[in-house]
Amino acid sequence: MARGKLIVFEGLDRSGKSSQSLRLVEKLEADGHHVLHMRFPDRTTPIGRLIDAYLKGESNQDDHVIHLLFSANRWEASSTIHSHLAANTTVVLDRYFYSGIAYTHAKSLLSSTSSPSPPPSPLTLDWCTSPDVGLPRPDLTLFLDLTLEEAARRGGYGGERYEKREMQERVREVFGRVWMGEGDAGRKAGEFVRVDAGKGMEEVEEEVWMNVRDMWESVEREGKGVGVF
Ligand code: 2DT
Numbered sequence: 446m447a448r449g450k451l452i453v454f455e456g457l458d459r460s461g462k463s464s465q466s467l468r469l470v471e472k473l474e475a476d477g478h479h480v481l482h483m484r485f486p487d488r489t490t491p492i493g494r495l496i497d498a499y500l501k502g503e504s505n506q507d508d509h510v511i512h513l514l515f516s517a518n519r520w521e522a523s524s525t526i527h528s529h530l531a532a533n534t535t536v537v538l539d540r541y542f543y544s545g546i547a548y549t550h551a552k553s554l555l556s557s558t559s560s561p562s563p564p565p566s567p568l569t570l571d572w573c574t575s576p577d578v579g580l581p582r583p584d585l586t587l588f589l590d591l592t593l594e595e596a597a598r599r600g601g602y603g604g605e606r607y608e609k610r611e612m613q614e615r616v617r618e619v620f621g622r623v624w625m626g627e628g629d630a631g632r633k634a635g636e637f638v639r640v641d642a643g644k645g646m647e648e649v650e651e652e653v654w655m656n657v658r659d660m661w662e663s664v665e666r667e668g669k670g671v672g673v674f
């Protein structure tokens with residue numbers, strides 16, 4: 446029996462991940478596929494509520510602790526993702542562990558972090574990657590890349606913790622390094638496609654669709670099973 450595919454949207458705030466991921470779900474459903482859409486962080490679980498409070502600035506957490514909570518928030522969904530894929534339901538994710546890696550590692554590149562000095566552990570790329578090793582591996586990751594200028598033209602950012610230009614700049618840099626194959630994350634990344642999210646909505650949608658179709662055909666042709674990261 447065919448299995449579902451795991452498709453991930455990644456990128457900066459304002460890059461259009463939410464709209465594009467929902468459009469893809471509609472398109473796949475119109476084609477007769479079963480699809481589950483999820484987003485991370487999933488703020489509805491007990492762990493997700495801790496993350497939500499942190500992002501809104503209502504609570505503080507050590508950088509390592511919040512990183513592990515974001516990862517735990519994915520692990521608590523891991524068996525759900527696996528069982529949907531096995532039941533031939535495609536799972537479309539709005540953010541996954543690449544955001545986890547990019548946002549936490551980006552903090553280490555900022556001049557000041559919340560960690561005391563000397564920090565108990567530097568937030569290296571590989572340290573940031575390890576808690577997520579073993580999660581269901583995406584068949585395709587679409588990295589919606591946007592310049593900071595274009596993000597500003599789209600109305601700038603909201604008021605959450607990471608929605609600041611300096612942080613977004615670092616996050617974009619780290620996504621780019623992973624895309625280039627750096628570190629355990631880059632080596633394990635599999636299909637990691639950069640899409641220019643500065644183009645129009647329809648153009649981006651078309652590029653997403655072509656990549657999804659290519660991935661779909663190769664998974665079916667080669668009979669690839671669900672992988673682990
Ligand atoms: P949204 O704006 O998409 O709700 O994301 N983040 C996300 C992390 O720092 N680590 C993670 O593992 C994930 C999934 C990105 C809220 C913010 O949380 C950041 C933006």
Ligand code: MG
Nearest residue numbers: 458459605608
């Ligand atoms: Mg956001």
